[in-house]
Amino acid sequence: MDECPRCGGAIEELSLGDVSTVTCSRCGYADVPVEHLPAGEEPESWRDAFNRFYKE
Template sequence: MDECPRCQRSLEELSLGEVSTVTCPHCEYADIPVEHESRREEPESWRDAFNRFYEE
């Protein structure tokens, strides 16, 4: 396995079925793609939430 990009120690491969990723047991680095873009949506009011609930 390659070296960890954070601490330069050896990485470990984890697999579950057909999906696998690499992780560092020392610094907890994980090679998992993550989106860091937040969505700025207006919060739903209680009235709108109840109306949506009763409509369905």
């Protein structure tokens, strides 16, 4: 990747030991996605909570 997909600027590659990353010095693009979906965990029902309580 030579061109920043966000702003078209030049992408720089940096490496440190065995790890590397890319960055755009113009817009800060770092090729790391950020999740914006809700956590989406189903709330536990009272029935399940009671069952767990009696089992313990």
